Amino acid sequence: MAETGSAGGAGFYLEDLAVGQVFQSGGYRMEAEEIKRFAQQFDPQVFHLDEDAAAKSFFGELVASGWHTGSVTMRLLVDSGFLADGFIGSRIDVTWPRPVLPGDVLRIEAKILEVTPSKSRPERGRATVEVTTLNQRDEPVQKMTTTLLVHRRRER
Amino acid sequence: MAETGSAGGAGFYLEDLAVGQVFQSGGYRMEAEEIKRFAQQFDPQVFHLDEDAAAKSFFGELVASGWHTGSVTMRLLVDSGFLADGFIGSRIDVTWPRPVLPGDVLRIEAKILEVTPSKSRPERGRATVEVTTLNQRDEPVQKMTTTLLVHRRRER
Numbered sequence: 001m002a003e004t005g006s007a008g009g010a011g012f013y014l015e016d017l018a019v020g021q022v023f024q025s026g027g028y029r030m031e032a033e034e035i036k037r038f039a040q041q042f043d044p045q046v047f048h049l050d051e052d053a054a055a056k057s058f059f060g061e062l063v064a065s066g067w068h069t070g071s072v073t074m075r076l077l078v079d080s081g082f083l084a085d086g087f088i089g090s091r092i093d094v095t096w097p098r099p100v101l102p103g104d105v106l107r108i109e110a111k112i113l114e115v116t117p118s119k120s121r122p123e124r125g126r127a128t129v130e131v132t133t134l135n136q137r138d139e140p141v142q143k144m145t146t147t148l149l150v151h152r153r154r155e156r
Numbered sequence: 157m158a159e160t161g162s163a164g165g166a167g168f169y170l171e172d173l174a175v176g177q178v179f180q181s182g183g184y185r186m187e188a189e190e191i192k193r194f195a196q197q198f199d200p201q202v203f204h205l206d207e208d209a210a211a212k213s214f215f216g217e218l219v220a221s222g223w224h225t226g227s228v229t230m231r232l233l234v235d236s237g238f239l240a241d242g243f244i245g246s247r248i249d250v251t252w253p254r255p256v257l258p259g260d261v262l263r264i265e266a267k268i269l270e271v272t273p274s275k276s277r278p279e280r281g282r283a284t285v286e287v288t289t290l291n292q293r294d295e296p297v298q299k300m301t302t303t304l305l306v307h308r309r310r311e312r
Binding site for chain 1 (some may be wrong): 194198199200201202214222223224227228230234240243245246248249251
């Protein structure tokens with residue numbers, strides 16, 4: 001993952017973040033087998049489990065569970081390493097504007113919307129981040145706003 | 157899953173839903189091995205992966221990924237069968253008020269907040285549902301509001 005116009009895996013702390021910064025990830029290919037395996041465990045509905053049954057369902061084809069898309073988004077966020085102390089969220093707002101299909105290659109863009117130092121805990125703060133998950137045609141398949149805990153750089 | 161005071165697996169359609177109805181699920185035990193396996197795939201951060209490393213982390217102990225808790229919540233919702241045509245969501249707002257620990261047994265309560273027939277598509281509508289995920293001490297570990305697509309009963 002790279003900050004637009006700079007090196008990847010930034011490992012940023014609270015004082016490094018600024019409103020408007022954008023981070024981008026690598027890609028993650030959604031294989032049909034993984035879509036079905038996730039659904040068997042967590043979202044066993046016909047349109048996530050079987051191509052033939054899905055063809056007769058609301059979606060008309062096999063699609064990934066939204067929770068699968070969200071979990072892959074989390075993986076792309078963690079792999080990006082753009083926050084030095086990891087990704088600890090207390091809140092997410094998510095919409096799924098279009099389905100994820102087998103073979104889609106997902107990537108994310110994470111944009112800093114707000115940076116708020118804590119009043120009571122000087123060593124930390126919060127960042128509100130808009131994370132858009134896009135397919136290989138650059139169409140958004142998930143839009144998420146999340147609030148993350150971010151630490152200041154520790155004195156060494 | 158049972159509607160409070162009535163039978164489980166209700167298989168409700170749009171016209172059966174009313175504001176204030178509450179549905180409850182069975183339980184799902186969060187095993188340490190499953191917490192780690194989910195994290196290896198989707199959220200590989202130390203506090204989800206390894207007890208010893210987690211002890212030195214922000215959480216001080218091994219905790220489940222929020223995406224894991226959310227995915228298990230989805231499973232409990234689907235298994236409940238309280239909607240006849242399944243659970244198709246276009247939006248979720250989620251908070252995680254406290255961590256999920258190995259051995260926790262999760263269950264959900266789903267409360268109907270709003271039922272909105274579609275103006276343009278008479279055969280369907282939307283239900284806004286508040287889904288609270290509770291641990292074995294009845295403490296909320298996840299609070300979610302979601303908007304679900306719900307169909308009317310088809311004429312036979």
